[in-house]
Amino acid sequence: MTTNTTDTATHADTTTRTVLVTSATGKTGRRVADLLAARGATVRAGSRSGTTRFDWEDVRTWAPALRGADTAYVNYYPDLAAPGAVEAMRTFGELAVAQGVRRVTLLSGRGEPEAVRAEEALRASGAELTVVRAAFFAQNFSEGAMAEGVAAGTIAFPAGDTAEPFLHADDLAEVIVETLTRDGHAGLVHELTGPRLLTFGEVAAEVTRASGREVAYVPMTEDEYASLLQRFGLPAPDAQWLSALFSMLLDGHNASVTDGVKRVLGREPRDFTAFAAEAWRP
Incomplete structure (x- = not known):
């Protein structure tokens, strides 16, 4: 379910809004934080080692990071x-x-x-919730574990x-910021x-x-990929769970595309070819 708010919604006053960004040093968090700051919002960048300490594995950090924030x-x-x-x-929603x-x-x-079960648990808290369901990021190939x-x-x-249908992380970040700074998205799910x-x-x-050097795809079975993850240091239960998820x-x-980006941003999403040319520019 998506909605087109490009023509009808108006920007909220982000100059007085404080936004908690969780996992703010990650692939999407840092992009969202930068875009929010550019719009004049006060960004509270939550991370395990930053000024605003936020750790998903330590519930004691959640309430202090949320205190004084308007949105998250x-x-x-x-x-x-x-x-x-x-x-x-x-717990986070409460x-x-x-x-x-x-x-x-x-x-x-x-x-x-x-993931839908987790969405429902957060929605039950009573917060004005917008859910953004994303495809695999194009940046998975240039940032993070797969880049090596x-x-x-x-x-x-x-x-x-x-x-x-690989999604550009910049498109995701722009959609996230729209949902945080414009009215009309509460209760919606954008895919x-x-x-x-x-x-x-x-x-x-x-x-x-794009890079000018040979890159080959090597298909693996679920068990083979779990073994590969373990060789890179991931504990066996985590490796097996992650491989099963993928x-x-x-x-x-x-294996289908949606018009979610266009409905929110009023333009087509970025194509993988353009991403690759940018990421691996010789």
């Missing part, structure tokens, strides 16, 4: 479908409402049934030949994708063209 961007780590996320969202936070935007995963493999010339992943479907093999070809997300049920 919630990006749960490690994933909204992870064990414990439902309880975390229920604390947010108690601290006077009236508007919350939650980042969720597209096509994740377990790409730099070495390999994209190893349990995706088979399934296509995914965001990029403009077209690509297989991981096609992604590898795009990166090869396998579920890439079983084909998400």
Whole structure:
């Protein structure tokens, strides 16, 4: 469910608004924080080591970070479908409402049934909740854990030949900021994708063209990928859970595009080719 607010909504007065951004040093959090600051909002950048201490594994940090904030961007780590996320969202929502936070935007995963349960737990708190369900980020290939493999010339992943509508993280951040600074989004679910479907093999070809060096896609089974994650230091239960999640997300049920970005921002989403040219500019 999406709504087009581009022509009808007006900007709220962000100069007097304080926004808590959770996971503010991450892929989406830092983008959201920067855009909010550019619009004149007072940004409270929550992280485990920053000035505003916020740690999803330490509930004692939540209420102090929320105190005095008007709105909040919630990006749960490690994933909204992870064990414990439902309880975390229920507790966070109760604390947010108690601290006077009236508007919350939650980042969720597209096509994740377990994530929906966590969404519902946060919604039950009574906060004005907007949910943004996102496809895989294009930036997963240039930032974070997968970037190391790409730099070495390999994209190893349990995706088979399934296509995914990769979403530019800047598009996501712009949508998040719209939901936090404009009225009309409370109670809505925005489902965001990029403009077209690509297989991981096609992604590898795009990166090869943009970077000028060979990058190959290596399909893996769920068990093979879990073993790979363990070799990189992830505990076995976490590796198995994460590999199973990726396998579920890439079983084909998400192989479609939406018009969510256009409905919120009034323009088409950024294409993967443009992202690759920017990320791997020679």
